[in-house]
Amino acid sequence: MEDHSKEKQHIVSYKENFGTWLGLMLLTALTVAVSVANASLITLTVVTALVIATTKAILVAYYFMHLKFDHKLYRIMLLIITLLFSSFMLLTIVDYLSR
Amino acid sequence: MAHFVLPNSGHNYDPESSKLGMWLFLFTEILLFGGLFIVYFVYRTINSDAFLRASYELNITMGTINTIILITSSMTVAMAITALQKGKEKFAINLLWITLLFAIAFLINKYFEWSIKIEHGIFPGMEHYNGLETGQKLYFFLYYFMTGLHALHIIVGAIFIGFVIKGIQEGNVTADRISLLENSGLYWHLVDLIWIYLFPLFYLIN
Numbered sequence: 276m277e278d279h280s281k282e283k284q285h286i287v288s289y290k291e292n293f294g295t296w297l298g299l300m301l302l303t304a305l306t307v308a309v310s311v312a313n314a315s316l317i318t319l320t321v322v323t324a325l326v327i328a329t330t331k332a333i334l335v336a337y338y339f340m341h342l343k344f345d346h347k348l349y350r351i352m353l354l355i356i357t358l359l360f361s362s363f364m365l366l367t368i369v370d371y372l373s374r
Numbered sequence: 375m376a377h378f379v380l381p382n383s384g385h386n387y388d389p390e391s392s393k394l395g396m397w398l399f400l401f402t403e404i405l406l407f408g409g410l411f412i413v414y415f416v417y418r419t420i421n422s423d424a425f426l427r428a429s430y431e432l433n434i435t436m437g438t439i440n441t442i443i444l445i446t447s448s449m450t451v452a453m454a455i456t457a458l459q460k461g462k463e464k465f466a467i468n469l470l471w472i473t474l475l476f477a478i479a480f481l482i483n484k485y486f487e488w489s490i491k492i493e494h495g496i497f498p499g500m501e502h503y504n505g506l507e508t509g510q511k512l513y514f515f516l517y518y519f520m521t522g523l524h525a526l527h528i529i530v531g532a533i534f535i536g537f538v539i540k541g542i543q544e545g546n547v548t549a550d551r552i553s554l555l556e557n558s559g560l561y562w563h564l565v566d567l568i569w570i571y572l573f574p575l576f577y578l579i580n
Contacts, residue, residue, distance in 0.1 A: 284459070286456060286459045286460065287452065287455070287456055288456065289453055289456055292449050292452045292453050292456060293449065295449070295452070296445060296446065296448075296449040299445045299448075300442070300445065303438070303441050303442065303445065306574055306578065307434065307438055307578065310434075310574070310578035310579075311434070320578075321579075324574035324575070324578055325574070327574070328570050328571050328573075328574055331570045332567050332570055332571070335448065335563055335566060335567050335570070336563075336567070338452070339448050339449070339451075339452045339559070339563045339566075340559075340560055340563045340564075341556075345393075346390075348394075349393075349394075349397060352397060352401070353397075353401075356401045356404055356405070359405075360404065360405065360408045363408070363409075363412060364408075364411075364412055364415070367412050367415070367416060368415065368419075371416055371419055371420075372419075
């Protein structure tokens, strides 16, 4: 029992942690640059900012929060919550756009 | 009532259950902030021009610095878990102290950001704020509420990490009993995650 649980534990290397940090930094630089440079493309920057933010969120969840190495259950649960929240968001947006 | 002693009494350690419990708690946090984000999107859709004008009051440089601080502190927590798993307790404690310093730096930055705005009279109830158009009022109300709630989470997360440092020092949190450190890390990463969305939505409207 004890040995079994130890086997499953994955140790994320310092290198992987640093790599994730580097990726997050580059994405932050990108989102600031897009926002400051593309002031005229209003709708594009909102979508771009959200796409970049979501990419960063997935990086944090998969590597820093160990979702990539954890049991599948955690990924499924997070997916369900994300879908639940997205449906709230979608319903509200559809409501406001159809008035 | 019959007296009996559970065979494992006092030694219950179930990392999977505590992690599952932590995630369930994090889901409630996601929905708490999620609700606020929905409010934000509705008001922004109705008042897009006012939101844009109000956002010019925010300092992108300060927001970017705080983003860098939080991402780096997330890395130091993640590395502290790696260090403790490898049995390097001293290094893990040092990394957690660095995380706490980052948390304090974040709050100091936030303090200056808020006080500059309050000096200019931009706070619900103040003179300059009362003279603003409705859309801008909504923007600043949401700005104070959401970044304030987020700052509260930073404080709670920092206290949590403080307890973990004490736990490692007293030998209660070790490579074999790492659950508390992992859970404090999960909480800290969630706080980072929320900021990842707050930053572009408040500072980078263009």
